[in-house]
Amino acid sequence: MGIRSTLSKPLASYVVRQQKKWSARPGEYQKKVFDELIRRAAATKFGKDHGFADIKNFKDFQEHVPIRDYEQLSPYVKQVVEGNSDILWPGKPEYFAKTSGTTSGTKYIPITKDSIPNHINSAKNALLSYVHETGKSQFLDGKLIFLSGSPILTKKAGINTGRLSGIVNHHVPGYLRTNQMPSYETNCIEDWEEKLEKIIDETIDKDMSLISGIPPWVQMYFDRIQARTGKKIKDVFPNFGLFVYGGVNFEPYKAKLYESIGKRVDSVETYPASEGFIAYQDSQTEEGLLLLANSGIFFEFVPADEFFNEKPTRLTIDEVEVGVNYAVVLSNNAGLWGYSLGDTVKFVSKYPHRLLVTGRIKHFISAFGEHVIGEEVEKAMKFTLEKFPEAEIVEFTVAPQVTPTEGLPLHEWYIEFSNAPSDLKAFEKELNSQLQKLNTYYDDLLSGNILRNLEVVELKRDSFINYMKSQGKLGGQNKVPRLSNDRKIADALINYRV
Known part of the structure; x- marks a missing residue:
């Protein structure tokens, strides 16, 4: 040694x-x-x-x-x-x-x-x-x-x-x-x-x-x-x-x-x-x-579903609960005070307090009140990939399609595969099923014929690299948002579809 x-x-x-x-x-x-x-x-x-x-x-x-x-x-x-x-x-x-x-x-x-x-x-x-x-x-x-x-x-x-x-x-x-x-x-x-x-x-x-x-x-x-x-x-x-x-x-x-x-x-x-x-x-x-x-950082945690309230609940470390989604607020010795970091976390244990990062407070899809968050789309993808072990992804992002050319509105999943699933339609169906299990609002909207099942938009090789390059954000610490409530990213990626 x-x-x-x-x-x-x-x-x-x-x-x-x-x-x-x-x-x-x-x-x-x-x-x-x-x-x-x-x-x-x-x-x-x-x-x-x-x-x-x-x-x-x-x-x-x-x-x-x-x-x-x-x-x-x-x-x-x-x-x-x-x-x-x-x-x-x-x-x-x-x-x-x-x-x-x-x-x-x-x-x-x-x-x-x-x-x-x-x-x-x-x-x-x-x-x-x-x-x-x-x-x-x-x-x-x-x-x-x-x-x-x-x-x-x-x-x-x-x-x-x-x-x-x-x-x-x-x-x-x-x-x-x-x-x-x-x-x-x-x-x-x-x-x-x-x-x-x-x-x-x-x-x-x-x-x-x-x-x-x-x-x-x-x-x-x-x-x-x-x-x-x-x-x-x-x-x-x-x-x-x-x-x-x-x-x-x-x-x-x-x-x-x-x-x-x-x-x-x-x-x-x-x-x-x-x-x-x-x-x-x-x-x-x-x-x-x-x-x-x-x-050097003092933390506060705001229940994510209260974050946009006029006076949301602000909790200290001893007041948080396991399994609840919180927005992170911090004050520190760099001079940030009551500062909303923009991230959401969920504690998986207390004493010691360990957490998972679940997404961004402003990164969600709720075009119809479903409020799908980053943690849910990532879990849906994880569970689906376990059912299709041959499939491997490079990157993905999700966006709502409010005005499709035909049929009901839906969520579109833009996915670049390094190894595509053997049956893309079955993969798509499983992905939809997993998201239904993770988000009851999404499930209700499907049952009520407000939304239809999600669709996968398969992208060409290097699509996300080329997209990030077009935005001047290739490499370093830059990353593609996992989901958006608008179609800015989706409309750019559509040009790379297979």
């Missing part, structure tokens, strides 16, 4: 001991985080505007600070972007994480000196939890690849600005720099396809042991390697044993990815966002991701 793998074990033991303390008493640690956040920000403009000096508890906070999304918080963010100090958090941010907004255009999410450890240490601790549980640490002696955005940063009011993955790249610990791939120069290439070819040039003959990235882009990396070599990934990288991912549900990609690798490998799921690192998989045997209750 090398020095990295050897030294990681006592460090992993320490991290897990600390993790067990706060995960057993998350409410207590969340209160400490809350009190510190209010104290530190009391003299900021936001703190003064919202009476932080009078906030003594969570109930006071609810009365003083409404839930906001980025657009609603943007007047304060704009003052920060203009170079003003002490607006949302003491001083100025160290970085702006630049992301694509919906109605607001480009979003600039502040990252402060105080919030950087949340992003860096959480990723490190996810790996150390894996080391501690499995005893496997040899991967730290091999080459590690992180498929991410460019680390090139620009200046906004004197503040370094770039993609979160690029910012994090500047904080990779020194002891990992020597085995991190790809090279800095290659990572700076903006064009994804050019970058991918360079990454392959640099890694194809290396001892790759850990590969990290969003599943569809890792699959693209594997496909290009197979095209060059004619070999399974396990034969190109015999010591590859750990896949780290986040951002999307792994299930729809798993069969194809493992088929490309040629064997099953361990995986660690993470839940990072520009606004903060929320959770990570701390166990290979327990379901769900451990919520990070002691990492």
